[in-house]
Amino acid sequence: MDYDCLIVDDERELAETTCEYFNLFDVRAAYVTDARACRSFLREHRVSLLLLDINLNETSGFQLCKELRQETGIPILFISARTSEDDVLIALEIGGDDYIHKPYTLRVLLAKVKAVLKRLNSDGTSPERETxxxxxxxxxxxxxxxxxxxxxxxxxxxxxxxxxxxxxxxxxxxxxxxxxxxxxxxxxxxxxxxxxxxxxxxxxxxxxxxxxxxxxxxxxxxxxxxxxx
Missing domain, CATH: 1.10.10.10 (Winged helix-like DNA-binding domain superfamily/Winged helix DNA-binding domain)
Incomplete structure (x- = not known):
């Protein structure tokens, strides 16, 4: 199955609320709460964009991002309560496309996600069947x-x-x-x-x-x- 967005966040209630909000506005979203579930989900589904928290249970979002960048160019937007400039720079340096601070408003987050999806669709790099x-x-x-x-x-x-x-x-x-x-x-x-x-x-x-x-x-x-x- 194809999804516009996968949310990876160990705050289950927040991830679930964000996912439900996205789906209300026609952004096909799902969520997982740890890195292992993320890897499994990406093996089984096509996803256009990833929202990735830094603090995950058994690993960090930074480590997961570096692993994913070995395999895919999917846009990765970090979401985190950490506000250090060093964290932002690390996130962008290892392959993140944006850094969104928590707490965020669902409306603003949705707008950012839709903007990225729109660019993917308009520049021709969204998933297609050709090679x-x-x-x-x-x-x-x-x-x-x-x-x-x-x-x-x-x-x-x-x-x-x-x-x-x-x-x-x-x-x-x-x-x-x-x-x-x-x-x-x-x-x-x-x-x-x-x-x-x-x-x-x-x-x-x-x-x-x-x-x-x-x-x-x-x-x-x-x-x-x-x-x-």
Whole structure:
């Protein structure tokens, strides 16, 4: 079964209330209360977005996020009562896409989730039945996973996955930077520095020699192209 959102929170009453509220507004949601149940749920269902608490019973949300990032580029929004700036930075550094402080209002949380789901649907990276490939890269939008042609999984953060997917879906076409900002980052602010860092990270993961790229090529003054001869 397909779900828009999976809530992973050991506060069962809060998770249940949030889940019920989401479903009232046509966001198909479910909840689990620990990391083991989360892993099991993701094996059995397709999920578009994860709401993840940091404090879980037998492990931390940070550890679970790092494990999931080995396998999937699904958007992960952290929800936590912890307000330390270090916690926020860690969450974003290990692959989280946002950090939402508790206590939250259900209306605001729903709006944030709907915004992410809308971007997923509009940029073409929501789950589909087709598979995309170019050069040494294979992308399965259904599971939101990327791998090399030898089967080795690519460990991508969420925005790296979205950028690589966009480049591959438009392979052999020069894509202006402005189109990448709009198509990948949407209404989230991004500039040349952000784009350059993501391009560098992708090259390090897929190019034989990242310093002399043969797949993700720069077109100076314009943008980038994923070249497949």
């Amino acid at each position: 995309w490939s170019a050069g040494p890269v294979r992308i399965d939008p259904e599971s939101r996973r990327a791998s090399l042609e030898n089967g080795e999984p690519l460990k991508l953060k969420a925005m790296e996955y979205k950028l690589l997917s966009y480049l591959i879906r438009h392979k052999n076409r020069v894509i202006p930077k402005e189109e990448l900002f709009s198509g990948v980052w949407g209404d989230v602010f991004a500039g040349d520095g952000t784009l350059n860092v993501h391009i560098r990270h992708l090259r390090e993961k897929i190019e034989p020699n990242p310093h002399e790229p043969v797949f993700i090529r720069t077109v100076w003054g314009v943008g980038y192209v994923f070249q497949e001869d």
